[in-house]
Amino acid sequence: xxxxxxxxxxxxxxxxxxxxxxxxxxxxxxxxxxxxxxxxxxxxxxxxxxxxxxxxxxxxxxxxxxxxxxxxxxxxxxxxxxxxxxxxxxxxxxxxxxxxxxxxxxxxxxxxxxxxxxxxxxxxxxxxxxxxxxxxxxxxxxxxxxxxxxxxxxxxxxxxxxxxxxxxxxxxxxxxxxxxxxxxxxxxxxxxxxxxxxxxxxxxxxxxxxxxxxxxxxxxxxxxxxxxxxxxxxxxxxxxxxxxxxxxxxxxxxxxxxxxxxxxxxxxxxxxxxxxx
Amino acid sequence: xxxxxxxxxxxxxxxxxxxxxxxxxxxxxxxxxxxxxxxxxxxxxxxxxxxxxxxxxxxxxxxxxxxxxxxxxxxxxxxxxxxxxxxxxxxxxxxxxxxxxxxxxxxxxxxxxxxxxxxxxxxxxxxxxxxxxxxxxxxxxxxxxxxxxxxxxxxxxxxxxxxxxxxxxxxxxxxxxxxxxxxxxxxxxxxxxxxxxxxxxxxxxxxxxxxxxxxxxxxxxxxxxxxxxxxxxxxxxxxxxxxxxxxxxxxxxxxxxxxxxxxxxxxxxxxxxxxxxxxxxxxxxxxxxxxxxxxxxxxxxxxxxxxxxxxxxxxxxxxxxxxxxxxxxxxxxxxxxxxxxxxxxxxxxxxxxxxxxxxxxxxxxxxxxxxxxxxxxxxxxxxxxxxxxxxxxxxxxxxxxxxxxxxxxxxxxxxxxxxxxxxxxxxxxxxxxxxxxxxxxxxxxxxxxxxxxxxxxxxxxxxxxxxxxxxxxxxxxxxxxxxxxxxxxxxxxxxxxxxxxxxxxxxxxxxxxxxxxxxxxxxxxxxxxxxxxxxxxxxxxxxxxxxxxxxxxxxxxxxxxxxxxxxxxxxxxxxxxxxxxxxxxxxxxxxxxxxxxxxxxxxxxxxxxxxxxxxxxxxxxxxxxxxxxxxxxxxxxxxxxxxxxxxxxxxxxxxxxxxxxxxxxxxxxxxxxxxxxxxxxxxxxxxxxxxx
Numbered sequence: 029x030x031x032x033x034x035x036x037x038x039x040x041x042x043x044x045x046x047x048x049x050x051x052x053x054x055x056x057x058x059x060x061x062x063x064x065x066x067x068x069x070x071x072x073x074x075x076x077x078x079x080x081x082x083x084x085x086x087x088x089x090x091x092x093x094x095x096x097x098x099x100x101x102x103x104x105x106x107x108x109x110x111x112x113x114x115x116x117x118x119x120x121x122x123x124x125x126x127x128x129x130x131x132x133x134x135x136x137x138x139x140x141x142x143x144x145x146x147x148x149x150x151x152x153x154x155x156x157x158x159x160x161x162x163x164x165x166x167x168x169x170x171x172x173x174x175x176x177x178x179x180x181x182x183x184x185x186x187x188x189x190x191x192x193x194x195x196x197x198x199x200x201x202x203x204x205x206x207x208x209x210x211x212x213x214x215x216x217x218x219x220x221x222x223x224x225x226x227x228x229x230x231x232x233x234x235x236x237x238x239x240x241x242x243x244x245x246x247x248x249x250x251x252x253x254x255x256x257x258x259x260x261x262x263x264x265x266x267x268x269x270x271x272x273x274x275x276x277x278x279x280x281x282x283x284x285x286x287x288x289x290x291x292x293x294x295x296x297x298x299x300x301x302x303x304x305x
Numbered sequence: 306x307x308x309x310x311x312x313x314x315x316x317x318x319x320x321x322x323x324x325x326x327x328x329x330x331x332x333x334x335x336x337x338x339x340x341x342x343x344x345x346x347x348x349x350x351x352x353x354x355x356x357x358x359x360x361x362x363x364x365x366x367x368x369x370x371x372x373x374x375x376x377x378x379x380x381x382x383x384x385x386x387x388x389x390x391x392x393x394x395x396x397x398x399x400x401x402x403x404x405x406x407x408x409x410x411x412x413x414x415x416x417x418x419x420x421x422x423x424x425x426x427x428x429x430x431x432x433x434x435x436x437x438x439x440x441x442x443x444x445x446x447x448x449x450x451x452x453x454x455x456x457x458x459x460x461x462x463x464x465x466x467x468x469x470x471x472x473x474x475x476x477x478x479x480x481x482x483x484x485x486x487x488x489x490x491x492x493x494x495x496x497x498x499x500x501x502x503x504x505x506x507x508x509x510x511x512x513x514x515x516x517x518x519x520x521x522x523x524x525x526x527x528x529x530x531x532x533x534x535x536x537x538x539x540x541x542x543x544x545x546x547x548x549x550x551x552x553x554x555x556x557x558x559x560x561x562x563x564x565x566x567x568x569x570x571x572x573x574x575x576x577x578x579x580x581x582x583x584x585x586x587x588x589x590x591x592x593x594x595x596x597x598x599x600x601x602x603x604x605x606x607x608x609x610x611x612x613x614x615x616x617x618x619x620x621x622x623x624x625x626x627x628x629x630x631x632x633x634x635x636x637x638x639x640x641x642x643x644x645x646x647x648x649x650x651x652x653x654x655x656x657x658x659x660x661x662x663x664x665x666x667x668x669x670x671x672x673x674x675x676x677x678x679x680x681x682x683x684x685x686x687x688x689x690x691x692x693x694x695x696x697x698x699x700x701x702x703x704x705x706x707x708x709x710x711x712x713x714x715x716x717x718x719x720x721x722x723x724x725x726x727x728x729x730x731x732x733x734x735x736x737x738x739x740x741x742x743x744x745x746x747x748x749x750x751x752x753x754x755x756x757x758x759x760x761x762x763x764x765x766x767x768x769x770x771x772x773x774x775x776x777x778x779x780x781x782x783x784x785x786x787x788x789x790x791x792x793x794x795x796x797x798x799x800x801x802x803x804x805x806x807x808x809x810x811x812x813x814x815x816x817x818x819x820x821x822x823x824x825x826x827x828x829x830x831x832x833x834x835x836x837x838x839x840x841x842x843x844x845x846x847x848x849x850x851x852x853x854x855x856x857x858x859x860x861x862x863x864x865x866x867x868x869x870x871x872x873x874x875x876x877x878x879x880x881x882x883x884x885x886x887x888x889x890x891x892x893x894x895x896x897x898x899x900x901x902x903x904x905x906x907x908x909x910x911x912x913x914x915x916x917x918x919x920x921x922x923x924x925x926x927x928x929x930x931x932x933x934x935x936x937x938x939x940x941x942x943x944x945x946x947x948x949x950x951x952x953x954x955x956x957x958x959x960x961x962x963x964x965x966x967x968x969x970x971x972x973x974x975x976x977x978x979x980x981x982x983x984x985x986x987x988x989x990x991x992x993x994x995x996x997x
Contacts, residue, residue, distance in 0.1 A: 200758045201753035201754075201758040202759055202760055202761040204719055204751070204753070205751065205753070205813075206772075206776075207739070208717055208718070208719070208738055208746060208749070208751055209747075209772075209773060209820075210743055210746045211776050218761055221761070221764070222761065224763075
């Protein structure tokens, strides 16, 4: 029977491998751009050139120029940095906090579980955008605030799926065997390794969401200030010129899309692998 | 043999009068391969057999020997990677393998019926069972009202009580046995010509299995189809089949009449499978079980020569070089072995080990008093008193739902809390494991039923054992611990996913023994294992017990297994202990009428005694516990009306240390049939108390 399972898994594995390679390539490419854009960009993204406003894509400016004559391509490259700073930080924070909360609630059960879950429900129903506006108003606009707001809105999602996985594992005989032996740190040593696949799936999914969230906040003017090359901010700044100069909006929009698709590809492939193994 | 083309367009009734004119199933030289990453792997090689209409043919072998693949090939239900690479499957003369897709569909609908393991899986959970059966009937052209009538008739035929109410239920509202009955009812629609039963009772407990086998025996005579029964369980095959084929590594290694094959196997593999099963009444004091060493080769990995040679005690160079041919060993009895003549008597293998007398005198190790455990409002364990002596193996039997697992878990400190006392060495133990101190925790360990769930999948065997050694203050090294459980040292650095079921259970046993426990609770430790593996695990449990003097609370639904290992046996029914006493006395009787029904089920498996049909009405276990009188009264054949259903039965002494909770006088209690009774105990003096 193992032969059956093996051969059935094979074509799927090959597909996963291709998807994983494509996804990782896209994400890595953007990571390199975020780190090295000063060396890669043909122009200074902030350099204004009123003589060459709204140039269409061409040999001089590959993706054209915007309302101030700034090079769209260079701005797109520079815009990768803020996104790739905020999104991974927010994701990491949300996943670590969510995992701890979910593990604690799931393995403790009872009243602790009940209270934690109701608090998380309250967080979930509070609109994230309003929360973001509130926090920016209170603490001022900064990367830290954006990271905290995004992370905070993701913690309940991560915590709930980790809790669900913990509840499944908690009932298994190996955990009972550990209880019979009086193991200490039972949750961390026995349960956590077996909910890690859930944690990793959550991490990849939330990473994609975090990119969108970061772009959304910048678009609303809550993240990066207007005028910065950040993708969300660029889409917002240029949306008035969508008809005469669509490239100014399309470039940052496609950048966001490509990064999110890359992450989704990699995430799906990883999930498929875990399920196959 | 080019008639196949002619008949491929014909279906159903027409195929019966085909050119070749052979009625029943004829499989000729059938081979099946699977496409794998490493190329083609042969799963079934050159298998030929015939099954006449009305005959039942059993296919036995361990898991991984190609049984299921063969069963699927008969109905052309192979998974996409599998392909028939040679041979033919003819039913009533028509070659099934040559049918066009449309003809195959029609053939399956009219001539084939398959009953799978896990009946629940083949029923649609969102449809009432009556509607599911009616759907099949409607597809065959029955009218709505006619289909409804027919459904009730079919459900009645598979002996389901109150068919009208069963038809209205959803699959999850039925017990496993009832689900299997519904699937059998579906299989009976349209009088199939070929009925394939793939492990039809695996996962059902002994009494339910017994009922299902009764039913299969009943319907097979009625429908006159060729029946193929696939199982790893020789006892089951022995009981139900006319002829048996033993499959090993995709080849038929022995074939013959069931009673010939089981009485005098001509292939060492068959002999080894037989020696691996404890018979009813056989104790570890009589015979050591012998496991079949190793595992069957994976498809495509069979060695040249005889595929069984690496695991065979008789193998020599000839076996390793030349595959043995299928040769006659008697009337209709063939085997594929070079050394059939040298085969030892199967039942005499293994000599009895020297055992210390069970249950040393002195204060008991564990005393359970008035223990009650509830799930919701129902008391699953109800006012149970039990003692376990030092170095004693107490066997606990009962059907599923009897509360035996809940009782065992309560001893270990798991499960719901409730009233009652548990004394360890006379000192009370807190009910919850979390409240027990380190010493008490270390003294009671547990081995769980499911080998897959009982080991942490993220840890290697070494880590699992090392963690147990640390928390249980064991002094051994992981290597020694593994060796004591018969585990290969190279397995230490593998994770559980790569281990077989038997190996996993050995790790679980090693882990339980890490800190020299006084009591190990064994919750059905072999129920999930193949018979060939079961023997090895039972033997290990017996060895560890002998070597360490640890007491066991050993739970099983299989009376033969419990009788093999236990010194004393307690029988549980619906939360109550109905009988308790020395193993031989409980098995031999006089015993409780419920114990008697368990004994009958166990004996019938080996064809050693006729089954007693009609004793346990199907579905009775799902009835609510009666408020007054004896809980077994509704199913009891010896019921005294007006007494058993009104007064709770007293606990009577039926002999030395043997107590039965029944209204009947011990003189009138049933006994096991004389020819099948356990061997009289060696030390007859010990049991010379006046036989009532």
